[in-house]
Amino acid sequence: MLKPEHLRTLTEVIRRGSFAAAANRLGYTASAVSQQMAVLERKTGVRLFHRSARRVLPTSAAEVMARHAAIVLADMDRMLAAVERTHRDAEQEIRLGVFPSFGLNVLPGLLRRMEPEDRAGFRVSVAEPSQLIPGLGVGGELDAAIVYQVGDSGLSWPSSVRRRWLAEDPFKVVLPRSWPSLAPYEVGQLVDLPWIMHHPASSDASVLDGVFARWDLHPRVVGHSDDLSATLAMVGASLGAALVPELALRGRPDDVVVADVPWLNVSRNIFALYLPDRETARLRLLFDGLFGGTVGGTVDGTVDGRVGA
Numbered sequence: 001m002l003k004p005e006h007l008r009t010l011t012e013v014i015r016r017g018s019f020a021a022a023a024n025r026l027g028y029t030a031s032a033v034s035q036q037m038a039v040l041e042r043k044t045g046v047r048l049f050h051r052s053a054r055r056v057l058p059t060s061a062a063e064v065m066a067r068h069a070a071i072v073l074a075d076m077d078r079m080l081a082a083v084e085r086t087h088r089d090a091e092q093e094i095r096l097g098v099f100p101s102f103g104l105n106v107l108p109g110l111l112r113r114m115e116p117e118d119r120a121g122f123r124v125s126v127a128e129p130s131q132l133i134p135g136l137g138v139g140g141e142l143d144a145a146i147v148y149q150v151g152d153s154g155l156s157w158p159s160s161v162r163r164r165w166l167a168e169d170p171f172k173v174v175l176p177r178s179w180p181s182l183a184p185y186e187v188g189q190l191v192d193l194p195w196i197m198h199h200p201a202s203s204d205a206s207v208l209d210g211v212f213a214r215w216d217l218h219p220r221v222v223g224h225s226d227d228l229s230a231t232l233a234m235v236g237a238s239l240g241a242a243l244v245p246e247l248a249l250r251g252r253p254d255d256v257v258v259a260d261v262p263w264l265n266v267s268r269n270i271f272a273l274y275l276p277d278r279e280t281a282r283l284r285l286l287f288d289g290l291f292g293g294t295v296g297g298t299v300d301g302t303v304d305g306r307v308g309a
Contacts, residue, residue, distance in 0.1 A: 007069035014066040097132035097145035101248040144274035151207040167291035170267040173259040176238040194240035195219035
């Protein structure tokens with residue numbers, strides 16, 4: 001097998017015109033260069049130089065080999081640089097922010113599937129999107145954040161931050177299992193239900209209020225909650241119905257059912273915000289593997305629903 005260092009020496013001899021000049025460039029002795037070229041001739045079975053007492057002249061075979069060697073060596077250099085970049089990316093810690101229902105229902109499974117050495121490279125912060133985004137600013141503590149947005153309002157981020165859309169997360173009507181059935185959930189059937197809503201000051205609340213207004217619904221509000229786990233617990237305790245995004249319904253309590261309401265058409269968008277200079281191969285693989293464009297399939301067992309006051 002040909003050694004790369006012999007090919008480098010050959011290209012330098014052809015480029016510099018002599019063993020001595022090549023030796024000076026590479027930090028070898030002229031004798032070491034001569035020995036390397038002799039080994040290369042034995043390995044290839046081709047005469048590469050005409051040697052005389054006064055000078056050494058390359059053969060045409062040596063010049064052809066040197067041209068091809070330069071291409072091979074350049075490819076090897078690019079390969080080694082790519083491997084080095086990949087290794088550096090793999091070793092770099094990823095400081096990731098995620099919103100709560102992602103942290104509860106997606107992140108644990110993602111971490112379990114990772115090799116221990118990869119899992120050790122993550123540092124995670126769980127908070128609402130409005131709390132995560134400042135961490136992406138100058139001197140911030142995050143490299144990327146996975147956030148959601150309902151409608152087009154409520155969030156802003158620095159112009160230096162890039163956005164990558166990940167998935168659509170549709171809202172579902174959730175009801176206490178203890179309520180009697182009232183399928184097929186026509187709009188009028190939901191008018192008099194007690195509802196658990198987001199706090200009025202939140203951006204989500206304004207969008208969801210718009211959904212109710214679109215269908216001329218004026219919900220009787222019996223509770224406010226921006227914590228989806230708390231919302232589901234209150235629904236399960238028969239306090240009221242609620243609109244909850246599908247992602248938050250993974251592993252939902254047994255005392256909560258999901259109503260089949262085909263006329264409801266509202267979703268939140270899940271996307272990643274990240275700093276371009278901190279984007280690594282590991283981070284791209286993370287984004288690629290999260291969702292297939294929708295969060296669909298996360299909610300099973302949709303039932304005919306039970307509704308009551």
